[in-house]
Amino acid sequence: MNGPLSTVVRTALLSSLVLAGAAIAQTPPAAGSSTPLPQMGFNNWNSTHCRAEFNETMIRGVIDTFVKLGLRDAGYRQMNLDDCWANWKRDAKGNLTANEKRFPSGIKALSDYAHSKGFLFGLYSSAGTSTCEPLEENRGFPGGLGHEKQDAAFFASVGADYLKYDNCHNEKLDAKKRYSDMGEALRATGRPIFYSVCEWGENKPWLWASDPAIGASSWRTTGDISDNYASMLKIFKENVVLDAYAKPGHWNDPDMLEVGNGGMTNVEYRSHFSLWAIMASPLLIGTDVRKIKHDDLEILLNKDVIAVDQDALGVQGKQVRDADGIHVIVKPLKDGSRAVAVFNEGDAAKKVQVTSQELGLKASTNYRMRDLWQHSEAQGDGSIKVDLPAHATVMYRITAA
Numbered sequence: 001m002n003g004p005l006s007t008v009v010r011t012a013l014l015s016s017l018v019l020a021g022a023a024i025a026q027t028p029p030a031a032g033s034s035t036p037l038p039q040m041g042f043n044n045w046n047s048t049h050c051r052a053e054f055n056e057t058m059i060r061g062v063i064d065t066f067v068k069l070g071l072r073d074a075g076y077r078q079m080n081l082d083d084c085w086a087n088w089k090r091d092a093k094g095n096l097t098a099n100e101k102r103f104p105s106g107i108k109a110l111s112d113y114a115h116s117k118g119f120l121f122g123l124y125s126s127a128g129t130s131t132c133e134p135l136e137e138n139r140g141f142p143g144g145l146g147h148e149k150q151d152a153a154f155f156a157s158v159g160a161d162y163l164k165y166d167n168c169h170n171e172k173l174d175a176k177k178r179y180s181d182m183g184e185a186l187r188a189t190g191r192p193i194f195y196s197v198c199e200w201g202e203n204k205p206w207l208w209a210s211d212p213a214i215g216a217s218s219w220r221t222t223g224d225i226s227d228n229y230a231s232m233l234k235i236f237k238e239n240v241v242l243d244a245y246a247k248p249g250h251w252n253d254p255d256m257l258e259v260g261n262g263g264m265t266n267v268e269y270r271s272h273f274s275l276w277a278i279m280a281s282p283l284l285i286g287t288d289v290r291k292i293k294h295d296d297l298e299i300l301l302n303k304d305v306i307a308v309d310q311d312a313l314g315v316q317g318k319q320v321r322d323a324d325g326i327h328v329i330v331k332p333l334k335d336g337s338r339a340v341a342v343f344n345e346g347d348a349a350k351k352v353q354v355t356s357q358e359l360g361l362k363a364s365t366n367y368r369m370r371d372l373w374q375h376s377e378a379q380g381d382g383s384i385k386v387d388l389p390a391h392a393t394v395m396y397r398i399t400a401a
Helices: 007-022 054-070 107-116 149-158 176-190 229-240 266-278 292-301 303-309
Strands: 042-044 078-080 120-125 163-167 192-196 219-221 251-253 283-285 319-324 326-332 338-344 350-354 367-371 376-380 382-389 394-398
Touching: 042 338, 054 078, 054 107, 054 283, 078 163, 107 120, 120 192, 149 176, 163 176, 163 266, 176 192, 176 292, 266 283, 266 292, 266 303, 266 326, 266 338, 326 350, 338 350, 338 382, 382 394
Parallel strands: 042 078, 042 283, 078 120, 120 163, 163 192, 192 219, 219 251
Antiparallel strands: 319 326, 326 338, 338 394, 350 382, 367 376, 367 394
């Protein structure tokens, strides 16, 4: 099925997947709450950029659709606005204000609506003189550089629970100083605000962004993702080797999900979602779910794969093989089991064998092997033998029987 979900399909899908998602659902978060697990939710940028369709009507519709399709109850609780939400000039007192055409009711009203539906609410700015979207003389909307305390107070006043802080027009000033100034300002508000450093990996933020002076909970490790396989593959390779720097409450961020935007095949989107999950990455949906297709929604609602990303042990999967276009990543889980992803990056199918020893499992032991995409179980010795199509990923949860 390639078109938007029909009413019949939506009804059938909700009757099965919403119940499945409810198995891992939690109580809707209180405003300002945070989590030591990778953030899950929505960001509009990948689907709208700065086009006119990005406005309060869209965001309210996305919020309602997240509830309707079971995405909120599957764990997607963060609702983030990206660039272009503000007016392109500050007011007479130097304060940020919302773009009246896009958000005539104001940001506080939208934040309140998100909270009333059980979501956390997030905003965007940049650690420079302006944001990244060029408007006039190649400059964007007002950035936070030199306005950190004033802007942090605004974020807190509208009930923001999250700040994505970008890196444009930074005047080549020290990154640690720019990001620590905003981190300090956020803490001074007294409101718990999840701090997402979007420094693109230029100055290796995984080495410093979690320092108490900065206090980031996640940091971008790469440039922006695009909705194509080559981009996804490049970003995966850059992020997967940084597992040593992730820990509960502090996450490597290889950018937002493209699932549903149409530039990759279903096989490639499954790989994208699988790899982000086993890397304990933020899972921020970047498609307009009001128009989502059946197959894409199934990917985003896969409770077995979500559970790997959200495992309480808080470990990023470690790559134990990168050879001949085959990647094997192993992630220990809280209950003692292991999640395993086997990914074929190549353009041709391959027969792949992975031994139990390669996965760090005890030899001659009986294991339950749960296929996280087929949702089926079998008994085995922990080894994997699979015919893997081009660009495909298989995922297992392996538990001692």
